[in-house]
Amino acid sequence: MTEHDIEITVNGTDHEMTVDSRTLLVHALRDQLGYTGPNVGCESSMCGACTIHLDGEAVKSCTVLAVQADGSDVTTVGDFADRDSLHPIQESFSEEHGLQCGYCTPGMIMTTSELLERNPDPNEEEIREALEGNLCRCTGYQNIVKAVESAAEKMRTTATAEGDD
Amino acid sequence: MYPSEFDYERAETVDHALELLSGDPEAKIISGGHSLIPMMKSGLANPGTLVDIGEIDELTGIEWDDDTVSVGALTTYATIADDDELWDELPVLAEAAHEVGDIQVRNRGTIGGNVAHGDPASDLPAAVLAADATVVVQGPDGERRIDVDDFFLGMYATELGEDEILTGLEFPRSENATTTGAYVKKPSPSSGYALVGVAVSLEVDDGRIESARVAANGIMDHGVRLEPVEDGLVGESLDDVSFEDVAAVADEDLEEFMMMDDIQASAEFRAQLLKVYTEEALNDAVDRLDASLPTA
Incomplete structure (x- = not known):
């Protein structure tokens, strides 16, 4: 060794x-x-x-x-939590009940963040495809997809608002 | 799940890597590691030394010249699957790379690693066979160029020597005809690997199939060409050819007793899948051709 x-x-x-x-x-x-x-x-x-x-x-x-x-x-995922408030992706997973036990959530959030960087407005099929390498045994994925859709919308709104400054 | 103990060396150049490999039969090349590390964890591979070529920049990237497209060994599946020019001109390769694993795997795994590994159930063997690749390897005596038809020998067995490194793949560009292609697979519900995957590459000129290369993985112990299917396609007009009839002979040259037969799918079922997916791949390739033609 x-x-x-x-x-x-x-x-x-x-x-x-x-x-x-x-x-x-x-x-x-x-x-x-x-x-x-x-x-x-x-x-x-x-x-x-x-x-x-x-x-x-x-x-x-x-x-x-x-x-x-x-x-x-x-x-x-710790880089997301070091801030004073939740990142929009974390906020949306919480609001949309995109987790139950939470074990898969750090991975879900890291994959989601790369997806939204590459594609800020993914459709449901694109979200499911992007998350195919992240397994969740609690939620049945439905609420995870909703969480990603909601996070994408929030981040697009923020990006637009920043663009207006 | 830790792999067994091993030594690790990071190679700065191809020559450095060759030097580290030479005289050490227990050494293995690693880059993305997405085939090798899982095998090391499960004890199926126990290399004494890993020679990491992952930082050799000259082995990464896609280059086009007049008659060839060269893909460096370290080019990731994700880079290939995201390349619009490849989707346009060599769709069979782009689609097969897109079908590998998931985005995390595609970000890390490489085309060179995949081809050198020779996994019969992976997605790229059929694609590189259909795309008529030349496999470029470097060894102690310099460069060797291997026709892909001579490369895959058996399960995890290839023509690549123990003291050689796969440095890239080259694909011919079509001069006059329009190239189209497709890769479709029936994935294992648990692993996502191909129970059967079929790759098709067609050259079409004026509605007539000028040349056809069709290959499959998952069905035999290594990727194989489906020559009876190719013979049924060449010279046919797209308007008249029946892909169902052509695909019906997909298993004609394959010995059933040699077919993959395991808990996931029997040989008989795989042979049936092969015909269905051959037809589907041919239909997809032609649909892609129609989509790329300018509309009147």
């Missing part, structure tokens, strides 16, 4: 750490750095609970080696 000194930026904070070759990024984030946003679900890149943004793209952090992320910029 080899150990590696790596540098990663998580939610804007730079970290230096030592990881084993086989340490998965999700475990480095949770166990070594204390970022417990990404959840460990299936550990086989099926469920999406561990979704983070790696250099701006949604990926499943159980299927990336921590050492592969050396030099990368990581964003977890």
Whole structure:
């Protein structure tokens, strides 16, 4: 086994750490750095609970080696909660009952945020397709789709208002 | 679920990666890792050393010249699936990349990794067979160019040598005819992998099929061309050809006792799916052609 000194930026904070070759990024984030946003679900890149943004793209952090992320910029759901008020995506998941137990929610939010960056006005089919890699065993997805639609609308309104300034 | 212990080296260049590979039969190349890491977690693969080529920028991207489009090995499924020019000219590849996994997987997994891995149930083997790819590999003795028809040998077995690295794929561009294509699959309800997937690439000139390449994955232990289907298409007029009849011979050259047969689908069921999805892929390819023609 080899150990590696790596540098990663998580939610804007730079970290230096030592990881084993086989340490998965999700475990480095949770166990070594204390970022417990990404959840460990299936550990086989099926469920999406561990979704983070790696250099701006949604990926499943159980299927990336921590050492592969050396030099990368990581964003977890924690970056959304560091503010005084909820992010529109979080607000909409709450209002539309887009969660029950909440275990899948961090991943849902990270995938949704990438979707809305690429496509600010997705239709239902596009939302369902974008979230196909995130499993929820509580809601039946109906309210998650509603939450994403509502978040998209709020974010479009905010973007328009900012454009008017 | 941790993989077993291994060493890890990050390669700066292709030559550096080749150097790390040479003389180490236990070494494996990794980039996106979306085929290899799951296999390492489940114990199906236990490389002694991983050589990470993921940061070698020259292996990423799509380049067009007069008669070829070259796709670097590290180009992700997402990049391919989002490329409008590929949808226009090489739709079979763009559609197959779009059908892989989910957006998180497509953001990370690469075309080179997929093809080198040789998973019989993945989506790209059929697509690169249908698209008449040339597989470009680098080894200790320099570059080797392999016709895709000679590349896939069996389950997770390819023509790629242990001391070689797949660096890219090249696809011919059509000079005169219009190219169309499609990839459709019956996904496993649990994993999303193809129980059967069919890729079609057609060159059409003046309503007549000039050439046809049709291939499937999921049905055999590696991606295969469906030559009886191709033979039924070439020279036919789009107005007269019956895709149902052409697709009916899709399994003619395939030995049933060699077909994939497991808890998810019997060989008999897969053979039936193959015909249905061949017909569907042909219809989709022609619909795409109609959609791209200027309306009067």
